[in-house]
Amino acid sequence: MGYCVKPLAQITIVFGRRLLTFFVHLARIAKFFRDTLYWLLLAPWRGRSVRWGATVVQMVRMGVDSLPIVAVITFFVGLIIAMQSAYQLQRFGATIYVADLVGVSITRELGPLITAILLAGRSGSAIAAEIGTMKVGEELDALQTMALNPVGFLVVPRTLAMAIVLPCLTVLADLFGILGGLVLGAVSLDIPVITYINETTQAILLKDFLTGLTKSVIFAVIIVQVGAYQGFSVEGGAQGVGKATTTAVVTSIFLIILADLIFTALLFSTG
Amino acid sequence: MSKAIIQIRDLHTRYGEHEILKGITLDIFPNETFVILGRSGCGKSTLMRHMIGLQKPDQGSVFVKGIDLLSAGEKEREQMLKKIGVLFQGSALFNSMTIGDNVALPLREHTRLEKSTVDIMTRLKLDLVGLSGFETFMPAQLSGGMRKRAALARALTMDPDILFCDEPSAGLDPIVAVGIDHLILKLKKAFKMTIVIVTHELASVFLIADRIALLHDGHVVFLGDKAAFKKDGNPVVRQFIERLPDSEPLDGSKYLQTLIGDSFHGI
Numbered sequence: 029m030g031y032c033v034k035p036l037a038q039i040t041i042v043f044g045r046r047l048l049t050f051f052v053h054l055a056r057i058a059k060f061f062r063d064t065l066y067w068l069l070l071a072p073w074r075g076r077s078v079r080w081g082a083t084v085v086q087m088v089r090m091g092v093d094s095l096p097i098v099a100v101i102t103f104f105v106g107l108i109i110a111m112q113s114a115y116q117l118q119r120f121g122a123t124i125y126v127a128d129l130v131g132v133s134i135t136r137e138l139g140p141l142i143t144a145i146l147l148a149g150r151s152g153s154a155i156a157a158e159i160g161t162m163k164v165g166e167e168l169d170a171l172q173t174m175a176l177n178p179v180g181f182l183v184v185p186r187t188l189a190m191a192i193v194l195p196c197l198t199v200l201a202d203l204f205g206i207l208g209g210l211v212l213g214a215v216s217l218d219i220p221v222i223t224y225i226n227e228t229t230q231a232i233l234l235k236d237f238l239t240g241l242t243k244s245v246i247f248a249v250i251i252v253q254v255g256a257y258q259g260f261s262v263e264g265g266a267q268g269v270g271k272a273t274t275t276a277v278v279t280s281i282f283l284i285i286l287a288d289l290i291f292t293a294l295l296f297s298t299g
Numbered sequence: 300m301s302k303a304i305i306q307i308r309d310l311h312t313r314y315g316e317h318e319i320l321k322g323i324t325l326d327i328f329p330n331e332t333f334v335i336l337g338r339s340g341c342g343k344s345t346l347m348r349h350m351i352g353l354q355k356p357d358q359g360s361v362f363v364k365g366i367d368l369l370s371a372g373e374k375e376r377e378q379m380l381k382k383i384g385v386l387f388q389g390s391a392l393f394n395s396m397t398i399g400d401n402v403a404l405p406l407r408e409h410t411r412l413e414k415s416t417v418d419i420m421t422r423l424k425l426d427l428v429g430l431s432g433f434e435t436f437m438p439a440q441l442s443g444g445m446r447k448r449a450a451l452a453r454a455l456t457m458d459p460d461i462l463f464c465d466e467p468s469a470g471l472d473p474i475v476a477v478g479i480d481h482l483i484l485k486l487k488k489a490f491k492m493t494i495v496i497v498t499h500e501l502a503s504v505f506l507i508a509d510r511i512a513l514l515h516d517g518h519v520v521f522l523g524d525k526a527a528f529k530k531d532g533n534p535v536v537r538q539f540i541e542r543l544p545d546s547e548p549l550d551g552s553k554y555l556q557t558l559i560g561d562s563f564h565g566i
């Protein structure tokens with residue numbers, strides 16, 4: 029009898045434990061986010077200034093250093109979309125609409141998304157690794173005993189930096205994506221540059237551009253929160269840091285796409 | 300006798316199944332140099348982490364200047380921590396900053412001093428631990444002993460009332476180690492600091508300690524001054540002073556069993 033019950037009980041136990049750790053994680057992330065908001069928004073009113081110097085350093089590391097890769101990748105993506113849509117539109121002799129398709133899909137969707145995923149891989153992992161190493165080396169403890177809150181000291185500058193840098197990079201990504209489409213249009217579809225630009229500016233609404241930027245601010249918060257949270261939860265040496273780094277990247281990419289889905293669905297349903 | 304500056308009451312800590320501290324009660328008084336002795340892994344660092352409010356005990360409480368750091372309000376806790384210096388066992392220097400920045404950090408974050416003043420104070424502290432001229436070095440460029448001294452300089456930056464040192468002289472050559480001991484004596488005399496030290500070095504214990512606590516198996520098995528420590532009859536104390544190894548396991552088959560574990564029963 030016990031023979032048939034056992035596997036079922038075991039599954040229940042394993043599943044229950046998974047569910048429990050999931051909720052524990054969720055609760056801790058919520059608390060972590062609340063701490064960040066406190067140190068970002070409330071603490072400055074109580075005489076603790078935000079570390080602007082550190083914020084600028086982070087902005088350089090996250091932003092300036094990512095400029096080339098973001099530009100190159102979104103240029104290629106613009107090219108790819110242009111080719112894919114030209115392939116469809118050629119049949120209707122409507123290749124001029126390549127400009128519309130590239131412009132709208134880049135500004136509304138791909139610009140913010142690709143930039144965020146790139147930064148999750150580049151900076152999200154770096155944040156997790158840096159903070160995780162500090163945890164292992166008792167540096168976070170040292171901060172605390174110096175009356176410096178690790179969240180205020182480390183997470184707030186990074187959050188601010190990312191929230192400033194990611195929208196800026198997204199603008200750049202939008203431009204280079206459109207440029208990719210433009211190059212294809214001019215070189216292989218024989219669309220005059222001026223015509224392409226006019227078509228694009230007609231197609232893109234300011235609203236599209238701004239929703240893209242709003243999304244990128246949300247993605248910025250996700251990248252830093254997940255990276256920092258993973259860093260703070262590191263246990264046990266270099267191996268733990270490696271694990272945290274991987275988890276940070278995977279989790280933040282997943283959450284970025286989930287947030288994108290929710291955001292887009294909301295916009296879609298409200299027209 | 301004056302009122303205790305640190306009060307530890309019935310402190311219990313466990314990591315999973317293991318109970319590391321099994322009811323510690325201690326009073327540490329102002330301006331004394333208090334040494335915590337004990338074998339490796341007996342929970343000295345853990346006890347120190349409790350005293351500086353980094354770890355929540357499973358039971359019992361710690362009061363520093365009458366305040367429980369874990370339940371104190373943020374302002375109060377901050378005020379308190381600014382007057383506490385901590386030297387961690389692994390130094391815990393910020394690896395992304397130079398030695399100079401490490402030492403200057405508390406001043407930069409907590410005071411509005413001019414940059415030149417901060418620089419002078421940083422140089423003074425580094426000079427105190429014999430590291431003048433190393434401001435621009437990164438922690439990774441220093442030896443373990445130098446890192447330890449840099450960390451001591453950092454712990455002293457805010458001129459703390461209470462200094463906690465976890466094995467300040469472990470890994471130092473005997474000359475520098477004595478230098479650290481004399482520095483501690485100097486701090487005690489000049490600044491009226493309360494100093495709590497975890498150490499293994501008996502020579503340094505007998506030089507600097509006012510009182511000694513010996514931890515063993517989660518309890519304080521000895522508490523008193525140097526003279527009482529030297530004369531104490533407790534076998535654990537004697538083992539420490541006379542540097543005796545653990546007694547050899549007498550029962551050969553039992554020893555064998557501990558080596559090969561439970562599989563022995565099956566044979």
Ligand SMILES: Nc1ncnc2c1ncn2[C@@H]1O[C@H](COP(=O)(O)OP(=O)(O)OP(=O)(O)O)[C@@H](O)[C@H]1O
Nearest residue numbers: 314315319337338339340341342343344345346388
């Ligand atoms: N985070 C942790 N998780 C599980 N066990 C731990 C943890 N930290 C310490 N321990 C255990 O607690 C015990 C006491 O550790 P502690 O670092 O306080 O020892 P210690 O007396 O400072 O030793 P040493 O003289 O070697 O520094 C050890 O047996 C250790 O295995």
Ligand SMILES: [Mg+2]
Nearest residue numbers: 343344388465
């Ligand atoms: Mg220790």
